[in-house]
Amino acid sequence: MVDFGMLLHAYGRATDTPGHLAALTGGDAEAKRAAQQHLWGAIIHQGTPWLATPPAALAVAALVGDPRLAGPSDAPLRANLLDFLGAVAAAGRSTDRDIEDLTPEQEAELRRAIEEDDDEAVYADEDLGNAVYGRAVAGCREIIPVIAAAARAALADDDAAVRASGAATIGACGIGTDGLAALAAAAGPDERAAIVLTMAELGEDVRPFLTDPHPGVRACAALAPALADDEAAIAEILAALEDPAAIETWFGTRPPQFPMHVRFPLIAAAVDRVADRARLLPAALALAPIVSVNTVRYDWGVLLQALPHEQRRVYLHALADHEELWDPANGSAGLMFEQAGLPYDRAASQSA
Structure with a gap:
């Protein structure tokens, strides 16, 4: 039996965690929502x-296949729990170095701090805080096989979104699974895209999906690390970005691997892979009408920094046509321009 009262979460002692875990299988919809937020x-x-x-993730892994959550109405919950497990697995794989556990002295100080509800003392001591974080990462790493088993079982779920989340979590675990290509071939576009992203993450051959009939699946295949130098994959990414409005219509349910706009990883890949940065200009100009000041760190600011001087001048003129992108109070935008060696000034951009 886990004593959560002697463990810490982001807000202190985890005394409230058992109640939230229990609520996941209860009949109170609001309590279920609160549990997921927890x-x-x-x-x-x-x-x-x-x-x-x-320990919380181990409990969640057991719940994914619990008969009490097997119905269609709980499919979104199952998918969300799998996504959570994927995040735990990713935390466990955040480093591959050996992690030293707490010394006896640190163990005693940790116990004292928890018993006295003084978790701030844990993080005030840099060495102790780092050791506690290391133990958390090591614990996540140790349970990856359990998470992977729950995710593999989810590939047989009746709900496509749950299967997609299962596939994404397998990718987060970094543990290969037989039959993914066959599952992708039989799946609809949303699920197929998630499976292709997982296959790519695991190093499997996704080149055949570059000719998939669905543009979103093709783009997901093109993002494969193994295809970083492949001209056909690069061309697919650029073609997608040159029609950004269409990207927004690709998926009914976005692949779990894309927590934000699908265009963001496509832009990152284009900037990273395209040797002749001038080739980015058509995509940048196509994106200008749909970006917002709040996405500057992921799309238009990234492209601004990447473009060569002449293409950057053309792009600045296009950005200056959109007044809503110029907010002097937006620190992120100002920083992106500063890093590009440019003033964050609409009038200056119009006359560049």
Whole structure:
């Protein structure tokens, strides 16, 4: 029996975690929502694991296949739990170095801090805080095989979104699974895209999917690390970005591997892979009407920094046509322009 009261999550002692875990199989819809928020906010916080993360994840892995959650109405919950497990697995794989456990002295200090509800003392001591974080990461790493088993079982779920989340979690675990190509061939576009992304992450051959009839699946195949230098894959990415409005229509349910706009990883890949940066200009100009000031760190700011001088001048003129992109209070936009050696000034961009 896990004593969650002697473990920490993002907000202190994890005394509330057992109640949230129990609520996941209960009949109170609001309690289920709160439990999922607890998993994503306290148990894994913006990708950071805590001491309570591994045992909570083990409990969640058991729940994914629980008969009480097997019905169609709980399919979104099953998918969300699998996505959570994928985040835990990713935390466990955040480093491949050996992690030293706490010394006896650190163990005693940790116990004292928890018993006295003084978790701030843990993080005030840099060495102790790092050791506690290391234990959390190591714990996540140790349970990856359990997470992978739950994800593999989910590939047989009746719901396509659950199967897609299962596939994405397998990729996060980094453990190969037989039959993914066959599953992808039989799946609809949303699920197929998620499976192709997982296959790519695991190093499997996704080149055949570059000719898939669905543009979203083709783009997902093109993102494969193994195809980083493949001209056909690069051309697919650029072609997709030159019609950004269409990207928004590709998927009914976005692949779990894309927590934000699908265009973001496509832009990152294009900037990373295209040797002649001038080739980015058509995509950049096509994107200008749909970006927002709040996405500057992921799309238009990234392209601005990547473009050569002459193409950058053309792009600045296009950006200056959109008044909503010019907010002096937006620090992210100002920083992106500063890093590009440019003033974040609409008038200056119009006359560049």
